[in-house]
Amino acid sequence: MSLQISHLRAKVEDTPIIRDVSLTIQPGELHALMGPNGSGKSSLALTLAGHPAYQLAEPNSTAGQPPTRLRLDGHDLLKLSPDERGRLGLFLAFQYPAEIPGVTVQNFLWQAFQARFGADQARRHFDKVIKFRDHLQQKAEQMGVNPLLLKRGLNENFSGGEKKRLEMLQLAVLEPKYAILDETDSGLDIDALQAVAAGINQVLADQRPGMLIITHYRRILDHLKPNAVHVMIDGRIARSGGAELVAELERQGYRSDHSKQDDG
Amino acid sequence: MSRFARKQVSSHPSLVSDTYQHGFAFPTDDYATVFEPGLDENTVKDISHLKEEPAWMLEYRLRAYYQFLAKTMPTWGGDLSAINFDAIRYYLRPADSQVDSWDKVPSDVKTTFERLGIPQAERAALAGVKAQYDSEVVYGSLHQSLAKDGVVFLSMDEGLRRHPELVKEYFGRIIPAGDNKFAALNTAVWSGGSFIYVPPGVEVKLPLQTYFRINAENAGQFERTLIIVDEGAKVHYLEGCSAPNFSSGSLHAAVVEIVVKRGARCQYTTIQNWYKNVYNLVTKRALVEAEAEMVWTDFNMGSRLTMKYPSLILAGRGARGETLSMALAGAGQHQDTGSKAVHLAPHTSSTIISKSISKGGGRTSYRGLVNVGPKAHHSRNTVICDALLLDDQSRSDTYPTDKIFNSQVQVQHEATVSKIGDDQLFYLMSRGISEEDGRKMIVNGFIGDLVKKLPLEYAVEMNRLIDHEMEGSIG
Numbered sequence: 173m174s175l176q177i178s179h180l181r182a183k184v185e186d187t188p189i190i191r192d193v194s195l196t197i198q199p200g201e202l203h204a205l206m207g208p209n210g211s212g213k214s215s216l217a218l219t220l221a222g223h224p225a226y227q228l229a230e231p232n233s234t235a236g237q238p239p240t241r242l243r244l245d246g247h248d249l250l251k252l253s254p255d256e257r258g259r260l261g262l263f264l265a266f267q268y269p270a271e272i273p274g275v276t277v278q279n280f281l282w283q284a285f286q287a288r289f290g291a292d293q294a295r296r297h298f299d300k301v302i303k304f305r306d307h308l309q310q311k312a313e314q315m316g317v318n319p320l321l322l323k324r325g326l327n328e329n330f331s332g333g334e335k336k337r338l339e340m341l342q343l344a345v346l347e348p349k350y351a352i353l354d355e356t357d358s359g360l361d362i363d364a365l366q367a368v369a370a371g372i373n374q375v376l377a378d379q380r381p382g383m384l385i386i387t388h389y390r391r392i393l394d395h396l397k398p399n400a401v402h403v404m405i406d407g408r409i410a411r412s413g414g415a416e417l418v419a420e421l422e423r424q425g426y427r428s429d430h431s432k433q434d435d436g
Numbered sequence: 437m438s439r440f441a442r443k444q445v446s447s448h449p450s451l452v453s454d455t456y457q458h459g460f461a462f463p464t465d466d467y468a469t470v471f472e473p474g475l476d477e478n479t480v481k482d483i484s485h486l487k488e489e490p491a492w493m494l495e496y497r498l499r500a501y502y503q504f505l506a507k508t509m510p511t512w513g514g515d516l517s518a519i520n521f522d523a524i525r526y527y528l529r530p531a532d533s534q535v536d537s538w539d540k541v542p543s544d545v546k547t548t549f550e551r552l553g554i555p556q557a558e559r560a561a562l563a564g565v566k567a568q569y570d571s572e573v574v575y576g577s578l579h580q581s582l583a584k585d586g587v588v589f590l591s592m593d594e595g596l597r598r599h600p601e602l603v604k605e606y607f608g609r610i611i612p613a614g615d616n617k618f619a620a621l622n623t624a625v626w627s628g629g630s631f632i633y634v635p636p637g638v639e640v641k642l643p644l645q646t647y648f649r650i651n652a653e654n655a656g657q658f659e660r661t662l663i664i665v666d667e668g669a670k671v672h673y674l675e676g677c678s679a680p681n682f683s684s685g686s687l688h689a690a691v692v693e694i695v696v697k698r699g700a701r702c703q704y705t706t707i708q709n710w711y712k713n714v715y716n717l718v719t720k721r722a723l724v725e726a727e728a729e730m731v732w733t734d735f736n737m738g739s740r741l742t743m744k745y746p747s748l749i750l751a752g753r754g755a756r757g758e759t760l761s762m763a764l765a766g767a768g769q770h771q772d773t774g775s776k777a778v779h780l781a782p783h784t785s786s787t788i789i790s791k792s793i794s795k796g797g798g799r800t801s802y803r804g805l806v807n808v809g810p811k812a813h814h815s816r817n818t819v820i821c822d823a824l825l826l827d828d829q830s831r832s833d834t835y836p837t838d839k840i841f842n843s844q845v846q847v848q849h850e851a852t853v854s855k856i857g858d859d860q861l862f863y864l865m866s867r868g869i870s871e872e873d874g875r876k877m878i879v880n881g882f883i884g885d886l887v888k889k890l891p892l893e894y895a896v897e898m899n900r901l902i903d904h905e906m907e908g909s910i911g
Contacts, residue, residue: 224858257866271860275878
């Protein structure tokens, strides 16, 4: 039982973006992924979710490259489309969530919930849509999402903070097995940051998914307890360590091994 | 092939699509009257004689027939070159007379309308209903309470028989026969359609509906509708259209004239779902008097070519008009739709909102006219056109014309064209929603605010129809 990434290589058009990434996340674990801009963190997130712009690179067997594997609790994700990955329980909290005008948050989430758990099972759980909406309302209050947003178009004219909080609400409602949170903390004020961190801790405690949180900043990690911290540089995991690595990075910057430089 | 799909997804690009569920037809053997194809002066006379019309109507028809001959085909819009006027049957009468009891409707016809859900719809949410099969209205009913209030809801033929003075006063007044070639054709060979009169101050709370059905191959349907909403009265009229999936095309050329008197309100809703080889060339116009309001809700998803621009003549001070137009064009279809707003009086206002969706190589065009006359000071107009393209093969154009003869007016025009973004689809798919369901959601969201203007039952039906259209459309 794990999200197992081994020797992942991906390119956009002909440019290699992910050069060789291996990482295993167990249920209930929180991993942090840090690294400078352009190191491939968001690309890794999108590749895992199956974004069509990211092509998997064929292994170069003459160079002795081992094959790429991507498994969710034993299921081979490489063969699956983004929706099939989502239904298996993989969740991506987007850095830039898309706006879908006219599709209300509550209708979208009911449809997503039915897709995730199967329409029959979803209806057994909530025999009426109205009961799902009550549940949604409750979760929204728990996650600090203004319930009025549930009746608006999905992310339509939402502020940056509202979008990020809605991603957390989706995380709580869709109960994924593994979640990737792509810079969920960026652009948030202190209150919103604390609310998002509390939401993550709540979901971790209630549902015990495996989580990978991508961030630039120590701020959010002060509110969370990562089991492991990884540093990505130039499409590779350059270092891995425990939570103590965060403080070291903050002191020395990402490229402390190479040439020292400050990272804002 | 979709960029997202890793599995095979079948598509249905052909015209004979299995997503059109109204494509069945019954034989015409039992019809009371079926004309041979073709049109000449005798065709016009025969129709008038069969209907035992007054002499003035026959004269009117004949004048229109010669206007039809004299006028050239319009070339500014869609491609009309495949229409063969000689191949069309101009009159087909399925039953001997209109009946007011569902049991008396001929069984084939009844089966058709039952499959289309007409009797259920009537029980559920309508104040009155008419069903027109090819050339004639075969069934009609009206709630007794409305009849007691003096509301008249008849087929146009009955209207002419029972209210000749009203018909003579208004027929062709809003849309003269010479307005355009197809209005002339309709005036020459019209049959069926609705005649509605709502007396002063009467509010018809539930919609009145007519269902138009073409059943026979190469049939022309030329219904003629006249609605008079007297001072302070209110009515909502709905029409739905469908046809069998014959290989050769049919022609539907209707004329709809509406008079909305002082302080009255009329909403006219069309859900046009003709089979995808019908030419749908319709002229619709409302004369709106002082402080009155006219709303056109015009949904076009069927037909091979639709050319239709419901018009608002804002003739009285403070008159208001609104056109909400939705068009969906798939493979082989061209929806050339829009609206005209003609402001003739001060303090008049009009809003035109057009939303179009093109997919599978389909084409939508918005064509609009805003004309603000010299007397229409302090008038306002807003035009909003949003087009959604589902793929690179599809097309959307906007042809707006503004003629403003007054400086004290406010005219706004906004137009957007968007494509279903990969980012939007990917977002929905990452939540477990299939690509097809994702597209449906995006499309339904796009037109959602227009669909909300429909009565609930129709809004639900509309969303279902659009979902249906979107099935197998991943290209």
